[in-house]
Amino acid sequence: MLYIIEEQSGKAVRLKKGDIITVIDPQGKQVSDMVLFNAHDLKEKISSGKTLDFEESILLSTGHFLWSNRSNKMMRILEDTNGRNDFLLAPCSAETFRIMYNNPEYHPSCLENLTKNLEPYGISQDDIPTAFNIFMNVQFDEKGKLSVLPPTSKAGDYVKFEAQMDLLVCLTACSAEDSNGGSFKPIHFEVSSSN
Amino acid sequence: MLYIIEEQSGKAVRLKKGDIITVIDPQGKQVSDMVLFNAHDLKEKISSGKTLDFEESILLSTGHFLWSNRSNKMMRILEDTNGRNDFLLAPCSAETFRIMYNNPEYHPSCLENLTKNLEPYGISQDDIPTAFNIFMNVQFDEKGKLSVLPPTSKAGDYVKFEAQMDLLVCLTACSAEDSNGGSFKPIHFEVSSSN
Numbered sequence: 001m002l003y004i005i006e007e008q009s010g011k012a013v014r015l016k017k018g019d020i021i022t023v024i025d026p027q028g029k030q031v032s033d034m035v036l037f038n039a040h041d042l043k044e045k046i047s048s049g050k051t052l053d054f055e056e057s058i059l060l061s062t063g064h065f066l067w068s069n070r071s072n073k074m075m076r077i078l079e080d081t082n083g084r085n086d087f088l089l090a091p092c093s094a095e096t097f098r099i100m101y102n103n104p105e106y107h108p109s110c111l112e113n114l115t116k117n118l119e120p121y122g123i124s125q126d127d128i129p130t131a132f133n134i135f136m137n138v139q140f141d142e143k144g145k146l147s148v149l150p151p152t153s154k155a156g157d158y159v160k161f162e163a164q165m166d167l168l169v170c171l172t173a174c175s176a177e178d179s180n181g182g183s184f185k186p187i188h189f190e191v192s193s194s195n
Numbered sequence: 196m197l198y199i200i201e202e203q204s205g206k207a208v209r210l211k212k213g214d215i216i217t218v219i220d221p222q223g224k225q226v227s228d229m230v231l232f233n234a235h236d237l238k239e240k241i242s243s244g245k246t247l248d249f250e251e252s253i254l255l256s257t258g259h260f261l262w263s264n265r266s267n268k269m270m271r272i273l274e275d276t277n278g279r280n281d282f283l284l285a286p287c288s289a290e291t292f293r294i295m296y297n298n299p300e301y302h303p304s305c306l307e308n309l310t311k312n313l314e315p316y317g318i319s320q321d322d323i324p325t326a327f328n329i330f331m332n333v334q335f336d337e338k339g340k341l342s343v344l345p346p347t348s349k350a351g352d353y354v355k356f357e358a359q360m361d362l363l364v365c366l367t368a369c370s371a372e373d374s375n376g377g378s379f380k381p382i383h384f385e386v387s388s389s390n
Contacts, residue, residue, distance in 0.1 A: 096248070
């Protein structure tokens with residue numbers, strides 16, 4: 001089944017262990033933030049710290065796992081046609097635009113869109129962890145200086161994940177200008193059942 | 196006032212906005228994990244993702260701030276005589292030793308010591324975020340490969356922080372062999388009031 005996330009919005013979906021989810025950048029150069037929760041116990045969730053620790057890498061692509069705060073595997077990356085994702089930076093929020101973009105006006109954000117789509121499941125904004133930022137092109141130099149460049153993804157690039165437990169997944173089409181080269185675009189995803 | 200954290204243990208303390216806390220490595224080559232909570236609302240806590248985002252750097256030292264999940268400043272680093280800290284990796288846990296050290300036996304861990312010292316304040320293990328790892332020497336190469344080396348800190352090295360809000364702080368003397376060159380040592384800290 002194909003799901004469409006309109007520009008600057010988000011969507012939540014439940015997966016069973018073994019299900020495959022393919023996150024697609026249909027037009028190219030668009031970022032999708034992904035957060036994961038154990039479907040049966042929402043206090044267990046995706047952890048950047050545990051993932052970087054167990055995978056021993058800042059960059060995560062085909063063959064790597066995404067881990068939870070309880071040191072369990074949540075997703076395996078089966079395929080990644082673009083090859084650049086970020087797990088350092090938090091989802092963009094109202095304060096990102098106020099502080100980093102010097103924009104005091106209302107601006108949609110990934111944190112707002114994650115919150116909107118997760119609140120019906122009983123998850124509040126404070127409980128949303130650092131997201132796995134699919135297609136996000138964060139560069140670092142040897143001194144650790146970080147910079148956000150436009151994604152290298154082309155139209156049709158995708159990252160395919162296999163659920164390692166029953167999951168509640170939330171995805172966005174990112175709202176931050178720096179993350180997508182200044183143009184807002186949709187994200188598509190497909191779910192295929194293991195049964 | 197000087198506090199002593201014995202080897203492989205931890206301690207929690209409350210700070211007022213403006214208080215100064217100095218975390219000292221009395222013998223050298225020892226790591227201390229630090230987590231922070233808003234003293235008046237424990238759902239607000241230190242965030243690696245927000246800190247790396249706002250400070251635009253993987254490496255954090257003098258002049259940098261540590262930020263919360265609500266995009267507020269929690270600490271300012273006033274002074275850092277060693278200059279190498281990590282904010283990528285999660286606190287070591289029982290699973291760190293089982294999975295990464297291939298050790299199925301009981302082993303003390305920073306996550307256990309943070310939990311022990313924070314439970315009296317109503318904070319459970321699942322609510323403990325990725326810690327700011329003072330003196331921890333995590334190296335990364337241009338491909339993002341991570342390695343944990345012994346700290347470069349010498350006896351008496353310290354990092355001095357100024358609280359930017361009223362805080363509940365928890366610190367450990369790290370229990371992981373890789374983080375301290377295989378020898379477990381204490382951590383000291385001093386608190387001086389702004390009044």
